[in-house]
Amino acid sequence: MANVCVITGGGSGMGLEAAKYMPKDKIIVLSGRTVEKLERAVNQLRDMGYTVYAKACDTSNRESVKQLVQFACELGNVKNVINSAGVSPGMNGTQESILRINALGTVYINQEFSKVMQEGSVIVDVASNSAYLLPSFIIPKKVYPLAETDEAVFLQKLIKRSSLPKDEYKRKGFAYSLSKNFVVWYAKKCAFEYGTKGIRVVSVSPGLIATDMGNLEKEEGGSLIPLTAENRMGKPEELGFVLATVADERNGYLAGVDVLCDGGSTTRMKEFKKK
């Protein structure tokens, strides 16, 4: 049976770059909401010699995620899931849609795929270094478990917490940071839950990366650039390589942690503040 690697948000950015580092004997499934984008990405990978399929899926909809899981299972044994789907504050959307896609989307992906994945498989959830930016008193960790038991209250409480700033962009920024802080927490929770079945779960937190999303957020997020060790944004292919290596089965002991790949900006901010 063939091994399958599913990449949500795989039609662009670091998800698509991750596919380019996958071994060619794996079947790649790229997923996202925009079919044309997926088709362009599929053609690019086919030209490179990959066996690759597109499957439209909105990760904020559990039924849609279930259909993605079924599609992938019909192709073979799902060995790697890279959950790179996400939206940012500068895009059209609301605090709620950011939380639904980034936070609840991660719950649906992890829960539904873990039902079919077997020993030796891995889920990589893409978070963000913005998970580390909010002061701890704003982060409602006690609310996080509700994502699995009472979505409505989970959303209501996180929306309330992210409504502290007056400015609309900042509110969405808080919602984004909270959603990604949740992803870091949830990936760790899943690592211990699924670890007993031999499924590894890791989150990766990129800094500002020059994808479509990163370029859109550059004005606000750009203040982090001088805090990086090399004074630059990350390249999509650099993050693609990180995602692919973290997802590689040979990295068997990497679980229950967040891999912070942000050029050092968080470390500088917290430990070596620049004057």
Ligand SMILES: NC(=O)c1ccc[n+]([C@@H]2O[C@H](COP(=O)([O-])OP(=O)(O)OC[C@H]3O[C@@H](n4cnc5c(N)ncnc54)[C@H](OP(=O)(O)O)[C@@H]3O)[C@@H](O)[C@H]2O)c1
């Ligand atoms: N670039 C950065 O600076 C940066 C920094 C930290 C973290 N991240 C995170 O890295 C991940 C990848 O982002 P990127 O930088 O590679 O940007 P990107 O090119 O915009 O990729 C995000 C992908 O997610 C897909 N997507 C969005 N909402 C979705 C949904 N509901 N269901 C399924 N797919 C969805 C988008 O396609 P459709 O719109 O067609 O669905 C898009 O292809 C995201 O989770 C992002 O939050 C990025």
